[in-house]
Amino acid sequence: MSDGADHGGRSGTAGAAAVCRDCAAALPPGTRRCPKCGGRRLFRHPELHDLPIGHIDCDSFYATVEKRDRPELAAKPVIVGGDDHRGVVAACCYVARLSGVRSAMTIREALDRCPDAVIIRPDMAKYKEVGHRARAIMEAFTPLVEPISIDEAYLDLAGVEERLSISPAQALVEIVRRFETELRITASIGLSYNKLLAKIASDLDKPRGFSAIGRAEAAAFLAPRRVTILWGVGPALERKLFADGISRVADLQDKDEHWLVKRYGAMGRTLFRFARGDDPRRVEPESPSKSISSEETFDWDVTSPPALAAELRPLAQKVSRRMEREGLVGRSVVLKLKTKDFQQLTRSRRVEPTRDADAILAAGLSLLEKEADGRAFRLIGIGCTDLLRPDAAPEPELDLFGP
Incomplete structure (x- = not known):
């Protein structure tokens, strides 16, 4: 290497x-x-x-683009993310990282670690x-x-x-x-x-x-590394591997394929290959967007169903505009909620192919009605999946659970 x-x-x-x-x-x-x-x-x-x-x-893409457009920030710690303490860090420059700031950290914690940081709202366009x-x-x-x-x-x-x-x-x-x-x-x-x-x-x-x-x-390069260096090994699988005495890639290299498959199913075969530096996956050119969504993190926890519903309309409109720009329609609407203790909920509903904001909103409100039961939420989002071009849209399927 x-x-x-x-x-x-x-x-x-x-x-x-x-x-x-x-x-x-x-x-x-x-x-x-x-x-x-x-x-x-x-x-x-x-x-x-x-x-x-x-x-x-x-390298630190969002922050680099912002520094490019604002040269006076070149030597300063820059954080791209929500501009309030309830927001999260979307990206940060390497100067900010020296203070321990990381992506997905709350803005409050990031500012505790790096008080001089410049906070910039994301400009996704x-x-x-x-x-x-x-x-x-x-x-x-x-x-x-x-x-x-x-x-x-x-x-x-x-x-x-x-x-x-x-x-x-x-x-x-x-x-x-x-x-x-x-x-x-x-x-x-x-x-x-x-x-x-x-x-x-x-x-x-x-x-x-x-x-x-x-x-x-x-194989020699991988052997001393933690198993999390391998694609697909997240916290849950790492814990399971650790319970079996496997913490380094070398431990996987010592296991035969039959044992790994018996213990971890199809993922066992993948682990056997990856541990030896074998990856059969091909580079696949870009396919159309699989989903388009928009979300909002609240300044404070929200429990009121009407307040939650009010947040959905502008988000549905954003999704509709983006789908219009990309020339797509969606066949499923997805509602995303995050509780105050960071539990994430996603609910989906099949719809006739659409990019109409009102249709997206209606489906989202129907899903929200079942979840807005007094719990406190810190984030809400809505989006469309099963995307396709209108000229390729098949006949709409019956929604057995629809109105």
Whole structure:
């Protein structure tokens, strides 16, 4: 495994091929300075030009975009999120992270840790515009771009050498270089032979990092890591694994596949593969949005059914406008509620294909009526799922539970 600096002196990389992080030139082993641009930011890896799967993760995306547009904030801790103490941190810059601020933390706690932080309300329209431009840059190099969120994506660059006469590693460097020059944002690169390891690699050296995990090193690299480094291992599964004496990936590597499948079902087979650096998942280009929603966190807990209902109308209108922009209709309406103790509830209702705000609101109110029983809620949201284009909409299904 190598990361973003020139590790030419590290065992296993000193004699490896390199790529210049400043101009994307491919360099032979032993090069200390790029002869093309004079740069010293060289990345080396023994399998550098043989790894086809990339993961690009923009660095603190929302906060970076805000700092880009407000240069006076460049050196200040910036938090993007609700501007009151009941809101949560959507993103924060690396200066704020030095004080212990993290995403999903309440604004109150974030300000306790970083009193000088500048709080900025999210501007999703602006972030999406930058995200779309970043997507266009990636798709200029490969059509196989799988977005994970507005600020990160997998790329399959297996055919880039034939098309553009550059290696996948060079393509990734050039993509991020264009992010910096054209969009004025930064990103970190993960390079490997599958999605699992490319994603892990991109987290190893942030911000503006470049890391790679090759075939020869994958199993040894994973072995000492906590099992949570593997995709799909969340807190619940981690607890179950720990109860079985499995805390590190090496513990999984010691188990045979039959035992893991017997103990954990289908996930056992996935764990067996991932623990050995094997991930058969392909990079899948973007499919249409699976859901569109809007939500609101209250300044104080709300128990009144009329007050909760009043909050739904503007949210339904926001969902309707976005569906209109994207040319979509939905066949299910989903209501989201979060109690004062952070328990999340989701309820859904099948509807005829629609993007009409009143129809969305009506379905949401019907769902809310069953849940607004005097409990205190701190968040409410509404959205549509089962999205499709109107010209592809099938005949509406009967709703046996509808009016």
